[in-house]
Amino acid sequence: xxxxxxxxxxxxxxxxxxxxxxxxxxxxxxxxxxxxxxxxxxxxxxxxxxxxxxxxxxxxxxxxxxxxxxxxxxxxxxxxxxxxxxxxxxxxxxxxxxxxxxxxxxxxxxxxxxxxxxxxxxxxxxxxxxxxxxxxxxxx
Amino acid sequence: xxxxxxxxxxxxxxxxxxxxxxxxxxxxxxxxxxxxxxxxxxxxxxxxxxxxxxxxxxxxxxxxxxxxxxxxxxxxxxxxxxxxxxxxxxxxxxxxxxxxxxxxxxxxxxxxxxxxxxxxxxxxxxxxxxxxxxxxxxxxxxxxxxxxxxxxxxxxxxxxxxxxxxxxxxxxxxxxxxxxxxxxxxxxxxxxxxxxxxx
Numbered sequence: 370x371x372x373x374x375x376x377x378x379x380x381x382x383x384x385x386x387x388x389x390x391x392x393x394x395x396x397x398x399x400x401x402x403x404x405x406x407x408x409x410x411x412x413x414x415x416x417x418x419x420x421x422x423x424x425x426x427x428x429x430x431x432x433x434x435x436x437x438x439x440x441x442x443x444x445x446x447x448x449x450x451x452x453x454x455x456x457x458x459x460x461x462x463x464x465x466x467x468x469x470x471x472x473x474x475x476x477x478x479x480x481x482x483x484x485x486x487x488x489x490x491x492x493x494x495x496x497x498x499x500x501x502x503x504x505x506x507x508x509x
Numbered sequence: 510x511x512x513x514x515x516x517x518x519x520x521x522x523x524x525x526x527x528x529x530x531x532x533x534x535x536x537x538x539x540x541x542x543x544x545x546x547x548x549x550x551x552x553x554x555x556x557x558x559x560x561x562x563x564x565x566x567x568x569x570x571x572x573x574x575x576x577x578x579x580x581x582x583x584x585x586x587x588x589x590x591x592x593x594x595x596x597x598x599x600x601x602x603x604x605x606x607x608x609x610x611x612x613x614x615x616x617x618x619x620x621x622x623x624x625x626x627x628x629x630x631x632x633x634x635x636x637x638x639x640x641x642x643x644x645x646x647x648x649x650x651x652x653x654x655x656x657x658x659x660x661x662x663x664x665x666x667x668x669x670x671x672x673x674x675x676x677x678x679x680x681x682x683x684x685x686x687x688x689x690x691x692x693x694x695x696x697x698x699x700x701x702x703x704x705x706x707x708x
Contacts (some may be wrong), residue, residue, distance in 0.1 A: 392702075393684065396694050397656055399630065400637040402547040409546070409560045413538060414531075416568050421529040434532060 516579035523584070527574035538567055541585055544658050545592050551653045552596045554642050562595045582667045589658070590668045593650060600646070633694060640690040648683030651676055 437445075519537065526534035545566055550559035566588055570577070577587050641649060647669075654665045655676075662680075666673045688695065 392695050392698050393688055393691070394656070396633070396691055396698065397637055397641075397687070399633040400551075400641065401634065402550050402657070403556060405542050405546045405563070406556065406560060409542075409563060410538075412560070413542075413564050413567050414535070416564065417526075417531065417534050417571060420568065420571055421527075421531075421534075 512583065513579075516583055519584040520577065520579040523570070523574045523577060527571060534571065537570075537584070541588050542567075544585055545588050548589050548653060548658055549592050549596050551641065551657060552593070552650060553599055554638070558596075558599050562592050562599060565595050566592045583664070586660075586664050586667045589654065589660075590670070593668065597646075636691065636694060640687050643690065644683050644686060648679050648686065651679040652683040652687070655680055 519540075522533045522537050526537055542563060546559055546563045549562035549566075550556060553559055553562065569591060570588065577584060582590075641652065644652060650669060651665055654660045654668055655662070660668065662673050662676050665680075666676045669676065
């Protein structure tokens with residue numbers, strides 16, 4: 370309780386501080402006012418909307434604000450900064466071998482033909498598809 | 510944030526609200542609705558009348574947003590002054606100088622207390638409400654603003670449009686009268702405190 374409040378019961382100050390100040394305050398606190406009714410919130414908002422002109426959508430788009438919790442805003446800023454750093458980072462230089470090692474040369478080009486696709490033209494099924502079991506010892 | 514900066518921020522929000530910015534209006538409303546409503550309720554002693562006063566108070570703010578001058582007072586002070594004028598009109602209309610038509614308020618945390626304790630607290634709350642309601646209007650509004658809205662003497666003086674000395678005098682007389690009316694309660698409290706100290 371500040372001095373101003375403590376001295377309030379003393380009127381002009383001539384009578385000195387109020388000895389019952391704390392007890393009277395405690396008794397006064399027993400009367401608790403109710404919370405603001407929800408119906409009042411709705412009523413006030415409805416009246417406000419009636420009173421103020423409806424703004425065009427583009428005006429609302431450019432003048433509206435969005436409230437974002439601080440942790441979310443901080444995380445978004447950190448992400449933005451990190452993305453910017455990654456995007457603006459200069460490209461990595463080609464690694465070079467320093468010192469007296471062999472000079473780097475490009476890999477040899479493969480000259481042999483490489484099968485890139487197949488088809489079934491010329492395919493003939495096996496004439497004798499009977500299976501023959503050969504025991505391991507019989508081959509030696 | 511300092512008082513001047515707070516007032517400037519409120520004035521900026523009010524300007525936006527006056528131009529149709531609903532979010533700005535809601536910010537102002539949510540920030541100030543409780544003190545205005547409770548002030549009106551304690552002056553009038555009636556929830557429906559306090560609702561009417563609070564509603565009209567915010568609507569008049571939007572109708573005349575430039576009536577508020579941030580260099581002179583805080584928006585809360587301005588709104589309470591407007592609520593006071595509206596409440597005085599209501600009093601005249603309903604002859605409600607001593608309104609006692611509301612049931613006693615009960616705190617949420619009383620639900621777990623014993624029935625006798627609840628009953629005694631309800632009785633005490635009703636006694637206080639009646640005592641405050643029976644104060645002369647000028648003393649009542651000063652007591653409500655200072656004791657319940659926790660305004661400083663200077664803020665009470667700004668709200669009521671008088672000087673600080675007058676407020677001190679009204680508060681002193683109001684408190685003296687409350688002390689006389691609530692003397693049995695204060696005596697009970699002194700006895701119970703003395704018993705607590707002995708225990």
